[in-house]
Amino acid sequence: MPARTIHVDTLARVEGEGALYIKMAGDRVADVKLKIYEPPRLFEAFLRGRHYSEAPDITARICGICPIAYQMSAVHAIERALGIRIDPAVRMLRRLLYCGEWIESHALHIYMLHAPDFLGYQDAIAMAGDHREVVERALRLKKIGNQIVTLIGGREIHPISAAVGGFYKMPAKARLRELEEDLRWALDASLETVHWTAGLEFPDFEQQYEFVALRHPDEYPLNEGRLVSNHGIDIDAAEYEDHFVESHVKYSNALHSVVRGRGSYLVGPLARFSLNADKLPEVARQAAADAGLRPPVKNPFRSIVARAVEVVFACAEALRIIREYEPPAAPKVEAPRLHGVGQAITEAPRGILYHRYALSEKGLILAAKIVPPTSQNQKRIEDDLREYAAQLAAWPIEEATWKCEQAVRNYDPCISCATHFLKLEVERT
Amino acid sequence: MRIIGCGNPDRGDDGAGVLAAERLRALGIPAEIRCGETLDLIEAWRGAEDVIVIDAVVTGAPVGTIQVWDGDLPGLSTASASTHGFGLAEAVMLARALHCLPPRMRIYGIEGACFDLGAGPSAEVRQAAEEVALRIAMDHFDNRAGSEMIEPQMHTDTRR
Numbered sequence: 001m002p003a004r005t006i007h008v009d010t011l012a013r014v015e016g017e018g019a020l021y022i023k024m025a026g027d028r029v030a031d032v033k034l035k036i037y038e039p040p041r042l043f044e045a046f047l048r049g050r051h052y053s054e055a056p057d058i059t060a061r062i063c064g065i066c067p068i069a070y071q072m073s074a075v076h077a078i079e080r081a082l083g084i085r086i087d088p089a090v091r092m093l094r095r096l097l098y099c100g101e102w103i104e105s106h107a108l109h110i111y112m113l114h115a116p117d118f119l120g121y122q123d124a125i126a127m128a129g130d131h132r133e134v135v136e137r138a139l140r141l142k143k144i145g146n147q148i149v150t151l152i153g154g155r156e157i158h159p160i161s162a163a164v165g166g167f168y169k170m171p172a173k174a175r176l177r178e179l180e181e182d183l184r185w186a187l188d189a190s191l192e193t194v195h196w197t198a199g200l201e202f203p204d205f206e207q208q209y210e211f212v213a214l215r216h217p218d219e220y221p222l223n224e225g226r227l228v229s230n231h232g233i234d235i236d237a238a239e240y241e242d243h244f245v246e247s248h249v250k251y252s253n254a255l256h257s258v259v260r261g262r263g264s265y266l267v268g269p270l271a272r273f274s275l276n277a278d279k280l281p282e283v284a285r286q287a288a289a290d291a292g293l294r295p296p297v298k299n300p301f302r303s304i305v306a307r308a309v310e311v312v313f314a315c316a317e318a319l320r321i322i323r324e325y326e327p328p329a330a331p332k333v334e335a336p337r338l339h340g341v342g343q344a345i346t347e348a349p350r351g352i353l354y355h356r357y358a359l360s361e362k363g364l365i366l367a368a369k370i371v372p373p374t375s376q377n378q379k380r381i382e383d384d385l386r387e388y389a390a391q392l393a394a395w396p397i398e399e400a401t402w403k404c405e406q407a408v409r410n411y412d413p414c415i416s417c418a419t420h421f422l423k424l425e426v427e428r429t
Numbered sequence: 430m431r432i433i434g435c436g437n438p439d440r441g442d443d444g445a446g447v448l449a450a451e452r453l454r455a456l457g458i459p460a461e462i463r464c465g466e467t468l469d470l471i472e473a474w475r476g477a478e479d480v481i482v483i484d485a486v487v488t489g490a491p492v493g494t495i496q497v498w499d500g501d502l503p504g505l506s507t508a509s510a511s512t513h514g515f516g517l518a519e520a521v522m523l524a525r526a527l528h529c530l531p532p533r534m535r536i537y538g539i540e541g542a543c544f545d546l547g548a549g550p551s552a553e554v555r556q557a558a559e560e561v562a563l564r565i566a567m568d569h570f571d572n573r574a575g576s577e578m579i580e581p582q583m584h585t586d587t588r589r
Contacts, residue, residue, distance in 0.1 A: 064466075108468070125519060128526035135527060143472060157464065 006389070006401045015065055015414040021251075022385060022404060027393035032382045034408070036254040047368040052078045052338075052359050056162045059355070059370070063414060064157050065108070068101040068149065069348030071162040072223055073355040073370075077237075078164045081342025081359050082335040089328035090166040091223070093152060096176075096321040097162070098222045098346070099314040100148025103141060103186065105349035106269075106307045106314070109412045110193060111138030114304050117406040118200040134196070137189050141311070144179075144186045148318060151175060166332030176322045183322070187315040191287055194308040198291035203403070205388055206298040209380070210259060211271035214347055220279045220313055221272060223346050228275060229265065230296065237343040240354050246371065257376040264379035267351025268411060269306040270297050281320075284312040300384055300410040307412070338363035348373050350412050374413045381411050430572065431477040431531075432458065432565060435465030435484050435517065441548035442492070442541025445558050446483040448550060449537070452562035458569050470520035471529065480531040483561055484517045485554070486538035493540060493553030495561055500534035537561045 006022040016036075023031040043062055047055060055074040060067035072094060079086060111134060112124040121127040128135040146156040151171050153159025161167045212233065216225035228234050233243055246255035259265050273280075274296040277288065288294075288309045297306060343356040351373030358367040388407050392400040434450025436443045450460035463473050465484060474480045488496065500521065517536070524530040539557045541550075550558070 112468075125522045125526055128523055132527055135523070139468060139471065139527075142468060 004397060006397065006404060008401060008405060011405060011408060015063075015412075018413070020385075020404060020408060022389050024389065024393060027390055029386050029389045032385045032389065033251045034378055034382050034385075036252040036378070040253050044368045044370055047357075047365045050365050052082070052357065052363050052365060053164055055357065055365065055368070056164065057158075057160060060158045060160075060162075062370070062372070065105050065414060066101060066348045066350070067158050068097055068153065068162075069346060069353050070355075070370075071159065072098060072346040073344050073348075073353045074357075075162055075164050076223060076344035076346060077342045077355040077357050078359070079342065080237075080344055081340035081357055082164070082337055083340065084165050084333060084335050086166060086333065087328035087330070089326060090331075092321050092325055093167065093170060094162070095222050096148060096318055096325070097152040097159075099318040099321070100145045100152070102145070102222075102314040102349050103190075103311055103318075104145030104149065105412075106311045107138050107141035107145060107193075109349075109409075110197065110304055110307050110311070111135060111141075113412070114307075114406075114409050115197075115200075117402075117409060118304070137192065141186055141189055141193075144182045145314075147179060147182065151179065163332050165334060166328070166330070168331065170327055170331045173325060173327060176325055180319065180322055183315055183319050187283070187312065187319065190308065190311040190315050191283075193311060194287040194291050194305065197305045197308045198293070200304065202299055202301045203388075203391075204299075205301065205391065207300065207384060207387065209270070209274075209296075209298065210262065210265040211274045211296065212259075212265045212267050212352065212376075213271040213275045214345060214352065215276055216279065218279075220276050220281075220284075220317070221347050227345055227352065229259075230275065231259075231262070233259070237345045237354065240343060240345065240371075241356070241369075244354075244371070244376075246375065252378070254375045254378055255371075256379045257371060258379060264383045265376065266300075266380045267373050267376050268303070268349075269310050270300065270303045271351065272347060273297060273306040273309060280309070280313055281316045283316050284309050287312050300407065303410045303412075335363075350374060350414055351376060372414065374411070377411045377413065381408055381413065384410070430479045430481060430569060431474060432460040432481045432569075433463055433470070433473050433483070434460055435463045435470065435482065437464065438550070439547055441543040441545050442539075442550050442554045443485050443544050444550045445485040445539035445541060445554045446537075448555060448558035449483045449539075449562045449565070452559060453565060453569075456562070456566050458566055465516050467515035467517075467520040467523060470517060471524050471527075474524075474531050474534070475529060477531050479533040481535050481537065481565055482517060483537040483539070483558075483565075485541040485544075487542075488538070488540060490540045491553075492542045492551060493557040495557050496538045496540070498536045498538065500530060500536070537565070 008020045011018050019035040021033040056071040059070035059074045062070050116127045150156045154161040210229050210231045212229045214221035214225035215228040245260050246257045277295040293305050339359050339361045341358045345352050345354050354371040356369040434446035436446040438444035438447045450462045453460040
C-alpha cells in the first residue's frame with residue numbers, strides 16, 4: 001500500500017481554529033498531530049493583579065459557547081480561597097444557569113456540528129434541506145437554553161450576573177416560572193433527540209478509556225463533587241495538580257494534559273455518563289436505557305447519544321429547580337477574608353474545567369491557573385485517531401479524512417478555550 | 430421594517446453594521462445590534478415581514494464600498510472553518526432551507542479591509558456606515574408618511 005498523508009488545513013464544525021495531520025505508513029499510523037494554531041489567549045496572565053471580583057467577568061470572555069462554565073469554576077475556586085459559604089438558593093440558581101448552558105451548547109453540537117457527519121452532509125445548511133424538522137428542533141432547543149442564560153445571567157453571551165458569593169441580581173420566582181412551558185417542550189424534544197441519535201449508524205470502534213469526571217453523592221455533576229476516574233482517582237479539586245500535569249507540544253498552542261505516570265484521559269459527556277449514570281433522574285436514565293446506552297460507553301462516536309441524554313437531564317433538572325426555587329435573603333454574601341488559595345472544578349459541556357487562584361491580603365489575584373476541557377481531551381483525541389486511522393488505511397483518502405474529522409468532533413472540541421488550540425492533514429507514506 | 434446591524438466594533442471594519450445601527454438609533458429609528466452569529470440572526474429576524482441587515486463584507490471592492498442585495502449574497506461560501514465562521518451568509522442559506530427567510534430582505538454590505546483585534550473602523554467604513562444609515566432613514570421616513578415628524582440628530586460634518 002502506498003504511503004499517504006491526510007491533511008485537513010482547517011477543521012470544520014468545531015469551536016475555533018485548528019488542523020489535523022496524520023501520517024500513514026501502509027496500514028500503520030506513523031504520526032498524529034492535532035494542531036491548535038489559534039493564537040494563545042494569555043488569560044491567566046491578564047488575571048494577575050486584578051481584584052478577585054473581576055475574575056468571573058474576565059474568564060467568561062474565554063468562550064462564547066461556555067462562559068457559564070468559566071464563571072462557575074472561577075466563583076467556586078475564589079469562594080474556597082476566601083472561605084465563603086453560599087446560600088443554598090444561590091447554589092440552586094447556579095445549577096439552573098449551568099443547565100441553560102448545557103442545553104444550548106449540546107443542542108448546537110448534536111444537531112448543527114455532529115449530526116451532518118452521521119447523515120452524510122457537508123454541513124447543517126445542506127442537512128436542513130432534507131431534515132427541516134430536525135434543524136427547527138435544534139434551533140428551538142438552543143433558544144430555550146439561551147433564554148435561561150439570559151434570564152439568570154443578564155445576557156446570553158458573556159453573561160454578567162454571576163458574582164463571587166452569589167449573584168449581582170437574581171430573577172423573581174415568577175420570571176423563572178415563565179420558562180416552564182418552553183422547558184416542558186424542551187424535555188419532550190430532548191427525549192426525541194435521544195431516540196433520534198440512537199438510530200444513527202456508529203462505526204465499530206471501542207477504546208479503553210480512563211474516564212475522568214466529577215461525582216457527587218446525590219446528583220448528576222455540574223458544580224460540585226469529588227474528581228473520580230475508573231482507574232482509581234478519587235480526589236478533591238485541591239489535589240488536581242498532584243494527579244494531572246500539562247505539557248507543551250511544539251505543534252499546538254494548547255497544552256496537553258495527562259494523568260501523571262499514566263497518560264491520556266477522557267473528559268466530557270461520555271465520562272460523566274459512564275461514571276454517573278446512576279445519578280441521572282429517572283426520565284434521563286430511562287431514555288438512555290431505551291437508547292441502548294449503558295455505562296461504560298467505550299465507543300466515542302456514541303458521545304452524541306450521551307450528549308442527548310444530558311440534554312434530557314438538563315431540561316428535567318431545570319424544571320425541578322424552577323418548581324422548587326425560593327429566592328435567598330440576599331443575592332450575595334461578603335467574603336470573611338481577602339486572601340487565600342482556592343481550587344475548583346466544574347463540569348463544562350465538554351468536560352471538567354479546573355481553576356486555581358491565589359489571592360493577596362487586598363484580594364488581588366497573584367496567580368491563576370485554568371485547565372480547559374479541550375486541552376485535557378487533546379491527547380486522548382490523538383490516541384483515538386492513532387487507532388481509528390489505522391482502520392481506515394484502505395479507504396479512499398477523501399472518505400478517510402472525513403471520518404477522522406468526525407472522530408475529532410466526537411469530543412466537541414472548543415479550540416478557542418484550549419488555546420492558551422484545529423487544520424487536518426493525513427499523510428500516507 | 431426590522432433593522433439589524435451586526436458585527437464586532439472591536440474588530441476594526443467588522444463594526445460597520447453596528448455603527449450604522451447606532452446612527453439609526455440616534456435618528457430615532459429602532460435598530461437591533463447583533464453579533465452576526467448564524468442562529469442568533471435567524472432568531473432576530475424570525476416573524477418579520479421586511480428586514481434590513483447591515484454587515485461588513487469582503488468582496489474585493491475598495492474599502493467603504495456599499496453594496497445592496499435582495500435576500501441573497503453573491504459568491505457565498507459555506508465552507509466555514511469553524512462555528513466562528515457561521516455568519517450572515519450561512520444565516521440566509523439556513524433560513525432559506527428552513528423556509529423562514531423573511532418575505533422581503535435587503536442586505537447592506539459595507540466593504541471592510543482591516544479586522545484586527547482591538548482596532549476601530551477605518552475612516553472609509555465610518556463614512557459608508559453614515560451613508561447607509563441615512564439611506565435607510567430616508568426609506569424609513571418615506572414609509573411613515575403622515576406620521577409624526579422626528580427631528581434627525583445628524584452629525585454636523587455629514588449634514589447635507
